[in-house]
Amino acid sequence: MSDAVLLERRGEIALVTVDNPPVNALGQSVRAGLLAAFQQAExxxxxxxxxxxxxxxTFMAGADIRxxxxxxxxxxxxEVVEAIENATKPSVAVIHGTALGGGLEVALSCHYRIARRDAQVGLPEVKLGLxxxxxxxxxxxxxxGVxxxxxxxxxGTPIRAPEALExxxxxxxxxxxxxxxxxxxxQRLLADGKGPRRTGERNERVQxxxxxxxxxxxxGEVQxxxxxxxxxxxxxxxVEAATQLPLRDGLVxxxxxxxxxxxxxxxAxxxxxxxxxxxxxxxxGLAADVLPREVRSAAVIGGGTMGVGIxxxxxxxxxPVKLLEVSDEALQRGLDRARSTYAASVARGSLSAEEMERRMGLISGVLDYAALGDADVVVEAVFESLDVKRQVFERLDATCKxxxxxxxxxxxxxxxxxxAFTQRPQDVVGLHFFSPANVMRLLEVVRGKATSDAVLASAMQLGKRLKKVSVVVGVCDGFVGNRMIFQYGRQAEFLLEEGATPAQVDRALRAFGMAMGPLAVRDMSGLDISHAIRSRQRPNLKPxxxxxxxxDHLIAAGMLGQKSGTGFYHYGEGRTAQDNPALPAMLEQAAAERGITRAPVEDEEIVERCIYALINEAANILDEGIAQRASDVDVIFLNGYGFPAWRGGPLFYADSVGLARVLERIREFHQRLGAWWQPAPLLERLVAEGRRFADL
Incomplete structure (x- = not known):
């Protein structure tokens, strides 16, 4: 018997207890202990x-990641589950917390399963490519059932105990x-004369x-x-094998x-x-003994889509959270938006009406900054303008405790x-949520040059409480994710002017695995937002x-994307994307302005231009210390930008392609397409040294 598994006899019942904190992972000592315990009981x-x-x-929550x-x-x-299932004495798995992966497989090999009402069970292996x-x-x-x-x-999504019972x-x-x-x-089983009930012998649902x-x-649906x-x-x-083969052959x-x-x-x-x-x-650089500040109450400034999501x-x-707006009308719109979002969850069955009202009870609307004086954290989500931000932070500096x-x-x-708009820059941090904030998992935590360690630790702890994947980034235009996506989107537009169509660009990148194509994303976000960022960046272009x-042509024509009904695409009934009939002429004009003739573009070049632009900019970001590590860049793109998990993130993908190959293509693009493709010095050093991003 191992230290992680205890066997004791309670009368005529053997009690097997797994104690392998924190989540009773199925490491070797647990597997060996389980096998020995059930063999001894047998x-x-x-x-x-x-x-x-x-x-x-919790019950056993899966494999031991170590x-x-x-x-x-x-x-x-x-071997363990076969021994449990084939035992001649009935076994009962008592489930609490989560029974996931191998933990659920152990429970399934037991002859009976009972669970607390708040337990969850699932087989999430597909999320690890297994x-x-x-x-x-x-x-x-x-x-x-099949x-x-x-x-x-x-x-790979777990289900809750009521559904597991059903x-x-x-x-x-x-x-x-x-x-x-x-x-x-x-004891009830024994009193009723019930013996083993082996799951592997229950064939009615697979026949x-x-x-x-x-x-x-x-x-077909999955494809x-x-x-x-x-x-x-x-x-x-x-699963198909379970419907065609006896258990033993199905297991093989x-x-x-x-x-x-x-x-x-x-x-991998x-x-x-x-x-x-x-x-x-x-x-x-964050000391282990830094104490985060307690967050018991919050406030959000701005009742737009992003603010309400936060x-x-x-x-x-x-x-508890207060929503601050400038007028009764705007405040009511924000509160209505919050209620309607929750109501949609109730309609889908993912939230109870009682829970909706409990959460709405935590939200209050205010019109005066003075009402924010007791908040532990305040998040501004106002218009992306430095002048507007100045007004907000000067008021917060004067008001907040x-x-x-x-x-x-x-x-x-x-x-x-x-x-710098405040007298307390050490208390200022960036919390860059992604839209819709109540759905997207990513949170970029921006560390300013004056941000204190306590505030940074507090921000990371808060992100965990909000169930976000929090990543620390430094200060630059766009931080990590958006700075990279500027390059990605810019290449998509260049490709349009050179001869591709929006449908071709988006289709090629979806085939690569992106959740959405870059032009469809632009239309959804609003082309006016993209154009405002572009206009702000224009004076800072390098030679x-x-x-x-x-x-520019789309904006001049009033085509702002989905919000106006037309952008890179035209949106008909149900916001179905169709070709924008006005776009070809605009693209011809844009090409003429660049002095080029539009010609067909291969899908392979579309993917390489867009994805390698991400990789090259990420190398610059790492070199400048804006991201802590290469894997952080991957986390940001996997959780905030729809990069396919099965490709591991932009920099894992670059390593898998081979950095020498990536650099070769970037050099070709630099020679053909100009300054945007200046190879990142870090990328050149890694190739020269025969190293990968993973080696940093």
């Missing part, structure tokens, strides 16, 4: 049933002490009519929704498919993304200039740098 003639519980705040990338150690998880490899694809369909199992395994994943709910509930359930058509439909992704299709193949097929995923480059990319997100939480973030986290955190949601303006002019 061999003990005085034991008639087994109860499996976990200490701490073992990722290391040689496997016996016993394997498939599939459940210890029987999850074979046992879950036998309990929940359709539900496909949904859970292909999406789909036979758990047998009943429990309250109170876990051990007592498990023992009582096992129903119409399953082949259901699986074919799912395969359309997740083109190019390897593991989701292998997940479908594995599952293992074959699991190993295919293990060998896929996409798996998604594992990189997993660890990069955890690394981003570490702030260089308000909802605070309310969702249980933090000492020690209040003054945060700007600016997406590109100089945070140090904003901080040889020119700008595409197609945006």
């Amino acid at each position: 061999a003990d003639p005085q034991v008639r049933a087994v109860v499996l519980v976990c200490a701490g705040r 073992e990722f990338g290391k040689p496997p150690q016996a016993p394997s998880l498939p 599939l459940p490899g210890a029987g999850g694809t074979q046992r879950l369909p036998r309990l929940a 359709e539900k199992a496909l949904d859970m395994i292909v999406s 789909f036979n994943v758990v047998d009943e709910f429990i309250d109170g002490d876990l051990v007592e509930a498990g023992l009582a359930f096992a 129903q009519a119409g399953l082949a058509e259901l699986i074919a439909h799912k395969r 359309k929704r997740l083109p190019g992704q390897f593991s989701p299709q292998r997940c479908i193949d594995a 097929r599952e293992r074959e498919l699991f190993m295919q995923c293990m060998e896929s480059p996409q798996r 990319a998604q594992i990189h993304a997993f660890f990069a997100e955890r690394e981003a939480a570490k702030v260089e 308000v909802l973030c605070f309310a969702n986290a249980g933090i 000492p020690g209040a955190i003054l945060a700007s949601n600016t997406s590109s303006l100089d945070l140090d200039e904003i901080a 040889g740098q020119t700008l595409p002019t197609v945006l």
Whole structure:
């Protein structure tokens, strides 16, 4: 028996307790302990049933990440779950917290499962480029049915206990002490004469009519929704095996498919993304003993889409928040927007009406800065103008209590200039949310030259409370994400003027894996916003740098994107994107202004121009110290800009292509296209030294 697993006898019931904090991960010591405990219980003639519980705040929450990338150690998880399922004495898994990945596979191998009402279960392996490899694809369909199992395994999204009960994943709910509930359930089984009920032998749900058509439909849906992704299709193949093969053969097929995923480059990319997100939480130069300031109340200035989204973030986290607007009418619009957003969640079934009212009760509207005097953190989300920001921060400086955190949601303006509008620049930090703020996971935490360590630590802790992926960045135009995306979008516009169409550019980049094409994103955000940023940047162009002019022509024609009905695309009923009939003439005019003749552009060049522009600018950002580490850049683009997780982020992708190849193409573009393609010195050094971004 290992130290992580305890076996004790409670009368005729063996109690197996896993205690491997913080999340009872299924490391080698836990696997070995489980196998030994169940074998010992099986061999003990005085034991008639087994109860499996976990200490701490959760059931087993999956694999031990410390073992990722290391040689496997016996016993394997498939060995453990096979021993549990094949035991001759009934076993009960008592689930609380989360049973995820291998944790759920262990629970599925037990003969019965009971759970607290707030528990969650799921098989999230697909998010790491894998599939459940210890029987999850074979046992879950036998309990929940093929359709539900496909949904859970292909999406990787956990379900809550009520849904797990509905789909036979758990047998009943429990309250109170876990051990007592498990023992009582096992005693009831024995009193009723119930023995083992092996999940692998329950075949009625995988032998129903119409399953082949259901699986074919799912395969087509996934191909359309997740083109190019390897593991989701292998997940479908594995579940299909459960409908065609007996359990033992299905497990063999599952293992074959699991190993295919293990060998896929996409798996390496998604594992990189997993660890990069955890690394981003570490702030260089921040002492471990810095005490964050307590945030018990918040305020947001500006009731537009972004401001209301930030308000909802605070309310969702249980933090009372005030919304400040300049007029009753504007304030009411903001509060109505908050309520309608929650109402939509209630209509979808993702939020209860009671919870909606609880969260709305945390939101109050105010019209006077004096009402913000007791706020622990204030976030401004006003128009992106330095003059407007000055007015706001001067008022905040005069109003807010000492020690209040003054945060700007600016997406590109100089945070140090904003901080200088106050007499307390040490209390100013950037909190750059991404729209819609209540949905998007990314939060760029901008560290100004005067931002104190305590405020920076507070901002990172607050991001965690708001369930954001927080990444520290430095001050420059656009910080990390937007500074890079300026280059990406600019190349998309240049490509239009050179001969591509919006549909071709967007299609090529969606095929690469981007969630949306760059021109569709521009239309959705509003071309007036892009044009305002472009106009602000124009005076600071370096020698040889020119700008595409197609945006100028669209703005002059009143074409602002979706908000006006026409931009790079025309939007008909239901905002369906169609060709803008006025655009070809504008592109011809823009090309003439640059002295070029439009000609067909290959999709490969579209992808290389846009993606390599991201990579080159990221190298400059790293060289300047604006980002702490290469993996932080990847985290920002994976969580804020729709970069495909299965490519690992722009810099992981660059390493996988080979930096020598990337630099070669950038040099070609520099020679052909000019100053925007000046190779980043860091990229040149890495290639000369035979190193990668991952080596930094």
